[in-house]
Amino acid sequence: MPRVLQQHNAAFRYDETLQPDGTMLPGWESLLAYINGLDTDQRARRERDIIRQMRANGLAYHNDNSITDSGRPWTLDLVPMLFDRSSWDTLTQGLTQRARLKQALYQDIYGEQRLLKEGTLPSPMLYSHHGYLRDLVSSESGEPNTNLLPMVTCDISRSPAGEWLVVNDICQYPAGLGYALENRLVLSRVLPRIFKQYRVRRIVTYFRHLQRFIQGNDTQPARCVLLSYPPSHPHYFEFAWLAKYLGYPLVETADLTVRDSRVYIKTITGLQAIDVIVRLLDDTEIDPLTIGNKSSQGVPGIVEAARRGGVRVLNPIGTGVLDNPALNSVLPQICQSLLGEPLLLQSPATYWLGDAVQKEQVFSRADELLFKHTGSHSQLLDPQLLSESEKTQLHEKINLTPHCYVAQERTDRSVAPGLQNTEFVQKQITIRTFLVSNGSSFESMPGGLCLPDNISDAGTPAAEGQPGSKDVWVLSNEPILEDTLLSAHLDAANYGQTDDDLPSRIAESVFWLGRNSERLESTLRLLRCILQLLVDDNRPLQASLSSPAMGCLLKSLTAATGTPPGFLGRGGKKRLTQPDRELISLLQDSSRIGSLSNSLQQWQLNASAISDRLSADQLRVFTRLSDLQSALGSLQLNPDLCSDAIALNQTLEILDELQLVTSASTGLEHENVTHSEDWLFTMLGRRIERAHQISVTVNTAMAVDQNNPRVLESLLRLFDSVMTYRSRYRSGLDNRLVLQLLLLDEINPRSLAYQFKCIHELIDALPGRRTAGNLDPISRLAVAGLSRVRLADPETLLNQDRDARQNLHKFLKVLQQLPASMADAVTGQYFTHTEKRQELGHFRVPPTGLLTAVDNDESGVSH
Amino acid sequence: MKLSVRHRTHYRYSVAASQSLNQICLIPRDTTTQRCLQAAVVVTPAPNSIDRRVDQYGNSLATFNLNSAHKECDIIVTSLVDTLDTPARLPASAPVDTNVSLLKDLHDQDALMARDCLLSSPSIPMDYSVDPIIAELPIGETPVLEYATMLMNHIYTTFTYESGFSTLVTPLTDIIAARKGVCQDFAHLAIAVLRRQNVPVRYVSGYLETLPPPGEKKLQGADASHAWYAVYSANNGWHDFDPTNNKQPDAQYITTAWGRDYADVVPIKGVVYGGGAHRLTVEVDVNRTEAPPILVENN
Structure with missing residues (x-):
């Protein structure tokens, strides 16, 4: 695409496919030529391939609504984002420096606090950020903190001048890592020839370094768990993926308990100590006792256990403070002070409103800038999109707590081509990059998660939850070693979970998975027999309904599904002659316990609770079940079902397939699961x-x-x-x-x-x-x-x-x-x-002056 | 003056609690006007260990877990504290703007805390709720310590002490509307008023020695814990003010801990599994003594 055309747009954007002289980069040229050479059908087939594989990877147990809510990059673009080796290496230097800087900053904030004392880091900038956890600051300040920061993640986008800028720091846990992994696995299968020919650098190195870091210097294999939000969380899917890939169990806070500064996992044989927790949740969700979050989530006592060395938490608790966007306004000075180096990667110009001079300048041209609360995860506020009253509100809020706000210059992000419904489109892109500690410095994942976004003229940043993503390919000139984490498990230093005991919660989930799948099969068989009998019987409807065989089946249906009165109790006689409504309810009413639809739902719930333990084939079965459930739910069944041969046959078709899929699942249980x-x-x-x-x-x-x-x-x-x-x-x-x-x-x-x-x-x-x-x-x-x-x-x-x-x-x-x-x-x-998960009773004792005040007038003192 | 403190907290659960984790902030700290000579924590049933640490503000914390089923929990903290009288006259201080700009150049622990104490804190958000009080008593060019005294007097004379009026979550707007409250409310009120006008101010928790009416014997367990505020003057550090009694704390006061507000120095916080409903009783005794109390620690 010639650059001249671009300049007709309101804003100029850097084109990722072009070299400075206006010619197309070689990698891009052949990639686009290859895709151009595919006809519409071939493109469509590859796009379907991607969707099929991503679904098979395990989204089946989210119903369609939750997928749209999830913020998950639902689609993967067939066209990856490309980097040639040298430009990636340059970028990596900047990213690595940023990771080292964030680590040094973390160590200073929760250690000596030199930056604070010398004034390089303005104290209100730090103090006003909710990620600054005072409980973790050592009182004997001056003691150096040597904790490392294993995982640093940041979002970058490219300015019109071609400069990469860091637009977001993510230092608590590497959100999106599971998606990046999945994208790579899927796209390398859909474009195998190109992938091989381009010698795309492998991202497995990242995970290997992470495993090494987790293992640390222990000679015994470290007992490690991934601590995540429950399955209802939109990112649970990627956590389950990660856990499976890394080979560590995925646990929830309810699985863990703290006893005298050690953290234990509750298993079917009792409590088992763990050494390392990779936490995939926010600081505020980890320990209600110390961090004082109002929600009763978390594992009480974990902070104290970590403080006393009873467990290693990765990333360390308190790292949320590093995500404060206000830091960007003083980062060059901080970099100089901590590393003695000039900052390599800039951010869009950022103004901290806690500084009176900067605030005044920002207010004089507020509409040109974007605003953000330093503690919010949400996107930047664009005053041009706010009503007058919303603007006034924002202004007031900033004046009350100016330290909590930043303003940022708009930057027009670069564009890269993508494919959407087989047609080429230009998208603005942001790339999430992942860095991992190798002990002394950091390694960047050669690749990442590219988040494409529709082009907007306002220079606004990417909106959250865009349902698209791209893989990121770093092209290499060298031969690529085939590598997979699976071989790591054959190493002597095996971090496997073979001798780990089954967590009680998982045991309970699989037990119920078994019960519910059996219940589902039995309901299915009964309903199929009944409908089949109705279809096959040539006698008038009432004659076939009053036959003993039908009566036996209908009554058994009520008894076996546990849905009285139905055909057995009160009104049963009448229902036996007009069974239509009851049958429809037992087919479709997902809110009725015992119905087919409800059993399907229950089964999927059980499956999602253990999704990190399911095999790929099992996941495919669940995907298919989810489809069939939607098909069942959307059937139009009328109260004359029993005499409507077409509706009966349509229903039977779905039931037949359900039967087949559940049998497949049963088979897999026997054959594929140890x-x-x-x-x-x-x-x-x-x-x-x-x-x-x-x-x-x-x-x-x-x-x-x-x-x-x-x-x-x-x-x-x-x-x-x-x-x-x-x-x-x-x-x-x-x-x-x-x-x-x-x-x-x-x-x-x-x-x-x-x-x-x-x-x-x-x-x-x-x-x-x-x-x-x-x-x-x-x-x-x-x-x-x-x-x-x-x-x-x-x-x-x-x-x-x-x-x-x-x-x-x-x-x-x-x-x-x-x-x-x-x-x-x-x-x-x-x-x-172990104790059943119970409500956490929080108690706080007020000064007793509130409870038992002594009104002692004679002493002249009342308090 | 030597004061001994015995602070007993007792929980009784309706059903057995299987586990509880606790953190207590009840051991008096050292200050420029007091020394904690001895302190002991006794918990029944006995935990495996009681771990002590010092928080970022220099307060003493103790943590312990109870890992087996228990239907009650008894926590007794005893201490012996030597207190000094503070000088009766307040030193000279600067008006707000000068005070804040002087603070900018100070980087010691006191000054760092003072800067933290200019911002909103967990229980005291920065908002408009105290603006009516500021309208009654604007700071203008008044030196900060002088203003802190005026505010103490203003709260003492225009608010009524009423125990049981408020709870831990009563907002300041309700306190102001009713002009009623207890020591913690008055401290929080003063802190909000001062911070809104850019004066560094912190929350102090502690005890106060009470004397029985002449000729009567002092009641056991009838003393109470107490709370007040302290203001930072860039010229000469932190100074305490007790709006509940309109008095600058003296040798009758014992400081336990300080923080930005109550939430930083909660006397006992914990998490309990099971236990059902719980009943809480608290007894406090503060006595003049020369002999230290009998101290038998758990371990």
Whole structure:
């Protein structure tokens, strides 16, 4: 694109693709030529590829609404941002210096405070920033602080003059790191040829340095966790990614507890000490005891533990103070003072309004500038976009606390080409760069997260939450060594988590994942059988509804989903003749516990809580489930569903696919997951739930009609045992044989006996139970279930007389209760063995003058 | 004068608390007019350790965890403090603008704190709520220490002490509207008024010796903790003022700690798991003595 054209715009912007002489940079030329050579279909296919891969990487368990709220760069541009080697190396020098400077500044602020004493750092600039944590300042000021700052992150953009400027410092944790990683993995797969040909430098080095830093000088592998916000947080996805890639467990504050200056993770076998916490949350969210945040988040005592050397927190707590944009107004002097070097990378000219002279000058041309509160994460305020009253408000706020505000010159950011719906577009860009400590200095990640933005003439900065991103490629002239973090795990210094115990919260989540997936499958089968019967039956609707088989299925549906009254309780008779509304509700009403839609939701919630532990294939399954859930939700179902063949078939189509996907998921559980403790808990959840489903369903069905062959056939179909029955007995449907197969046959994986056999084995394999003669509540229940089915006498249960029928009913009734008791016992022993997460009761004692004031007039003093 | 202090705080929980983490700021610090000769902290049930440290303002803090189930917690802090009388006459000080510009050139710990004490703080945001009081008593060209005395007198004469009127979260606008409050409210009020007019001012927590009516025996546990404010004069440092009693603190006053406001020097803060509802009782005794109190520390 010729530069002449650009200059017609209101503002001039640097074009990333051009050299100073106006010719296109070689890397860009061939990249754009390659994409130009693709026809629309080929481009569209690659764009779809990107979307498919990113979804498969695990967004499935956010519903569509939360994706738009998340601020996540939802799309990845097919066109990366390119750097040639020499310009990247120059930029890196500036970035590395900035990281060293931030580290030195951190050490000074929480150590000697030389800058404060010599006046280079104006004290109100520091004191008024909410990131300055006075609790972390040593009283014996003068003691040097030698803590390192492992991860420094900053956003840069290029001025019209071609100079890179730092527009944002992010020193608490490297937000966006997970996205940068994902972008790289996806784009290198979508453009493999170009990626190879360009010898793009690998970003894995960053993660390797980070692992080394975490390991430190310990000879033992450091026990490290990534501490993040809960899954509802918009950035949780990238944290889960990071955790999986680095090979450390992802935990939430509720997983940790502090005992006498050590930090522990609560696991199924008790408390386990940890050495390093990589925190992926703000200073204010870490420790409610010390930092005094009003929200009761955080792990009380962590600051004190870190202070006493009981745990290393990375980045150290208190680093939020380094993000203060006002620092930019004095950074050249600070750099001179701390490093003895001139500052290499500038920022857009920044004025601190705590300085009376600067404030006056800023107010004289306020509309030309942009404003920001020093403590806010949000974007800069543009007075040109504010109403008069909003401007007055801003003015007043600044006058009250001028120290908390900065003004900044507008800069027009550079532009780079991108692809949007197969068409080329120009976007203004900002690049998030990541630096990691190597002990003595810093290494920059060769790459980063590029945030493109629609071109705006006002010179305003990037808006938060733009749903786009680009990968950043640094081209190299040298051969690239193929490298992956996975090999790091084969090293002797293995930081793996193999011997880590399962956190209780995770164990509980996978247990419920198992239960809910089984519940989901059972609901699905029932609904499919019912709808299929309606489609297949050629008789008039009322005739088919009043058939015993249908009655059995509908009543079982109510019993198995636990949604009374439904077809069993009050009004059940009427609903049996007009089941449409109830069926629609059980299909689509996500707010009704037990409905198909609700079970799908629950399952996804459980899955998202453990997303860092799921395999890529499992994540793909969840993506598909999420799609199917939306499809189910958007079906238009009318109250004449049962007689509407088209609607029935449409619904069946979705249910069929759901069935297929859930079966795939079950298969993956067996084949792709190592049979470790989390697998045990998932399986236990499944078996317990299935035992419950079988006993409830058979009991309900037998109450309808014991001998009707259609009822028996439906039962076999529900438990996927038709083929087994045929191959085993080669006879017509016999009530006794059916019940034998479904209840007492230990070889049929769908039988009740089989479930109790498995439960018994699983419970035996759980941690802490291998001691002989140990019959605690869990084991007792397991033995009770198994012996009950083993000792059952088929004659007295399965015969056709009344006594046998009553015996069967009692037998099933007892077995129906067992699974719930087992679930309670497992919960009691493994999930809540440490204290259950409870409300933190904050108490603060006022001066007692408020509570027990003494009114002592005689002394002449009242206080 | 030697004063002994015994400060007992007792929590009783309705159900057992499984764990609690606590930080106490109740050990008197050293100042130019007092020396803390001895101090001990006794906690029941006994924690594994009671860790002491000094915060950035030089206050003494102690932290401890209780890691097993407990239904009550008893914290007793005893100390022996030697206090001096302050000179009756206030030294000369400068008007606001001169005071602030003199401060700009000072970089010692006192001056750094003074600069911190010009800004808004956790419990005292910078806003318009105290402007009515400033209208009643504007600072103008009055030297800062002189103004601090006038403000102390103004609060004492136009506000009524009423215990139980306010809570920890009662905003200053309510205190001003009702013209009522307790020592902490008066200290916070004065701090807000002074800071809004660019005078460095801090919050001081401590104790006050009370004397029984003539002929009566002093009641056990009837003393109380107390709070006041101190103003920084760039010429001669920090000076204390007690608006609750309209008096410059003397040898009857014991300073425990100082900070920008109450939130910096909360006597006891903690986090407890479980425990249900809790009942809190506090007893304070301040007595003249020559003999130190009996001190038996946990460890």
